[in-house]
Amino acid sequence: MLRGARPRRGAVLLLAAAAVASSSGALAYDHRGGHGDASSTAVHVSASSPLRRVLSSAAEGILPGGAHLLAPGLAPAEGFSILNSFVSVANWSAGFPIQNSFASASVPPTNLSNQSSNGNSDDSKCCPGCIGRNTIAKAAAAVGPAVVNISSTQDTHGWVLEKSIGSGTIIDPDGTILTCAHVVVDFQSTKPILRGKVSVTLQDSREFEGTVLNADRHSDIAVVKIKSKTPLPSASLGSSSKLRPGDWVVALGCPLSLQNTVTAGIVSCVDRKSSDLGLGGVRREYLQTDCAINQGNSGGPLVNLDGEIVGVNVMKVWAADGLSFAVPIDSIVKIVENFKKNGRVVRPWLGLKMLDLNPMIVAQLKERSSSFPDVKKGVLVPMVTPGSPAERAGFRPGDVVVEFDGKLVESIKEIIDIMGDKVGVPFKVLVKRANNVTVSLTVIPEEADSSR
Structure with a gap:
């Protein structure tokens, strides 16, 4: 037998025996103070006679003469300490990976009461502001029902000339939707032209005909309105001014009907595209993130970990995988106020x-x-x-x-x-x-x- 094969075989036997014992009830566990220290805890295991023989054989395979670690004279009613017996494995000159596993047996088992039936633990956090295992999922779930699919076509004598598929977010139960201007406006002509028809599909499969109220080509932001006799889901607005580089954000979209896409990333920086007060009067500001978005996500929301909208996804950089941009929500709020007050953005x-x-x-x-x-x-x-x-x-x-x-x-x-x-x-x-x-x-x- 090759050198080292015997310890490995013994280790396999030992693990197999432990697994069988755990499932068959051949082992009984209790906690006792370790090394006379009341603050330390060791896991003690009582084994049946047949199991003790298997464990003894396994220990002999790991370390010649190691069967004495299981104390052959140990009465069946007595137990042996995994901590005291196996921690000595750490002194082997060849080393053995399982030493960490058995040494950790001195730590009290994790409280399994916080685990759900499907194996997922709770969303407990180590400290306020830390990210739990469900934090991103909760943020996406908070805004998800308000994310819609937007498609628009322009028909001429029965021929479909153009079709655009994008996303949007309902920001008011009355049916006000934020999206990208390029989703609902044709910028190919010399002057922006609103597309002929706008269809809005919700996550619950309801479909509405939308009206484009306003669109601003400089910021690439548009407002669409739908009417519903029943309440509509809506998302809350956050503040983009509070974001810092390194903050987690989640980009959502609905490129296909009834199917949301969710990607998470961090804010890279706030990218000021223009400082020229002669080009539209204001700078174009973008939140630069590493959230991967696709073309169908245009107009979808960028949200913080509280599920609040902090931006609207407008574009991605094709040459830089995962790099994308969003218009900050603080800028969008001012744009919407201009829409309501002046019918356009006055700069x-x-x-x-x-x-x-x-x-x-x-x-x-x-x-x-x-x-x-x-x-x-x-x-x-x-x-x-x-x-x-x-x-x-x-x-x-x-x-x-x-x-x-x-x-x-x-x-x-x-x-x-x-x-x-x-x-x-x-x-x-x-x-x-x-x-x-x-x-x-x-x-x-x-x-x-x-x-x-």
Whole structure:
């Protein structure tokens, strides 16, 4: 017999004997203090005479002369300690993988009362905020019934010219649905055209004809409305501003009727696609995640672990497997408010390229030019669009905006929030220029051209 084969054979016999004994009731268990220490616990096993002979043979196969570990003189009514008997295996020069298994027998068995009949344990967590085994499933279940399938076609004389399949989420029991604009709007023509028909299918197989209320091509967000005589499931809105890189999120979609897809990942970053207040008036902000989504998931919700919508899935990166983007829900809320108030998204246009400053960027700029103004924070204007409201107001490349409408500002977002949807309203702006020259300007934003 090859060297090492005998211990392995003995180990197999020992494990087999233990398994048979466990199922047949040949072993009886009780807990006693180990090594005289009341704080430690050992598992003691009482074996029947036939089983003791099998175990003795197995122990002899593992370690020549090891049968004495089972104490042959042990009376059947007495027990032997797995902890005390087998922990000595750790001293074998050849080592034996089973030592960890038997040493762990000194730990009290896990309370099985928390296990369901199908073997799944409860959703207990080690600490507040930790993820349990059912956390992601619960988040998906919370919003799942509100995720719908959206298909739209455009018929001409009986011919189906186009069909789009995407997803959406009911955000109000009255039938208000969030989805992507490209799902319900044709952007191939020079001007966006609403598709001819929109069909909405719920998870419970109900089908409705949907009406596209509004669509915004810059954010790729649209609102669809369906009417139902019975209550509709809806999802709750969360806050995207509270998300941090590394937070868990779940992307859902309904690319096929009655079939939801669920993928989990983390927030990679908030990707600001444009800082140009001349392109639609606001930056395009996306939540970048590593949740894998497919084309049918477009318009579906991105939710946090509480099952709240924190974004709407808009696209994936084909060259980067699993990388995808979603519009933050905080931005969507403002878009929907604009829809209700103005029937469209009103974006003030200044015609400025802007860049948030921080001490490191400022230090780098001062290295390049000693005349750069003495500021720690603010918003730099690297470019001014010719013929824009900003140029007419007197803005110059290199200006640093420190106050907007009488408020100290440190970021583009603060300027956007101050302007809101105000068009034709004058704003006082304080800028600093080279050699710390301070200039007060008045700018009157115009509404951005939606065709830009």
